[in-house]
Amino acid sequence: MTVRFIMTAFGEDRPGIAADVTEILYENDCNLEDASMTLLAGEFTLILLFSASTVDVADHLSRACRRLEMEKGISAFFRPVESPAMAPGNGFTPATLHVEGLDHGGIVYKVSRFLADHGVNIADLKSTVKASPESGTAIYHMDIAVQIPGSATMETLKTGLSTVADDLNVDVTLSTT
Numbered sequence: 001m002t003v004r005f006i007m008t009a010f011g012e013d014r015p016g017i018a019a020d021v022t023e024i025l026y027e028n029d030c031n032l033e034d035a036s037m038t039l040l041a042g043e044f045t046l047i048l049l050f051s052a053s054t055v056d057v058a059d060h061l062s063r064a065c066r067r068l069e070m071e072k073g074i075s076a077f078f079r080p081v082e083s084p085a086m087a088p089g090n091g092f093t094p095a096t097l098h099v100e101g102l103d104h105g106g107i108v109y110k111v112s113r114f115l116a117d118h119g120v121n122i123a124d125l126k127s128t129v130k131a132s133p134e135s136g137t138a139i140y141h142m143d144i145a146v147q148i149p150g151s152a153t154m155e156t157l158k159t160g161l162s163t164v165a166d167d168l169n170v171d172v173t174l175s176t177t
Helices: 017-027 057-072 107-117 154-168
Strands: 003-012 031-040 043-052 074-081 092-102 121-131 138-149 170-176
Touching (some): 017 031, 017 043, 017 057, 017 074, 107 121
Antiparallel strands (some): 031 043, 092 138
């Protein structure tokens, strides 16, 4: 029986963090299926989906995660997960949402709340703040891969997102992929 897990891990950025974390998966005969890794505020962060042939591996991984914390300064947490309930192609239309404007609080919250209220699933979200080359002003950029349910129309979503954009004073574009 194959069991799937999600792990999140992070530690102060240095060479070898990805190797340190994935080593414990390798040593416990786990198979890394999907990963997202990035540097955030000087912390290297990892989100990993992996599988193991038995649930008994959880005890070994728990000890390995504690060892990572003590010896390497890497915090790692994991839990078992079920198969995804919402997969592309199951009545959903993939689309991309781009948001850009002056950086301020509430952008992710208000956009994601609007999407949730309309049954739109977020599959991936990437955001960053960059200084404007002309003025040095902080400009917020966000790209979201979404799955739009068949019950939602693009026109309704675009109209609603336009209202959210006006409220936030940002530009929002929605395009199907």
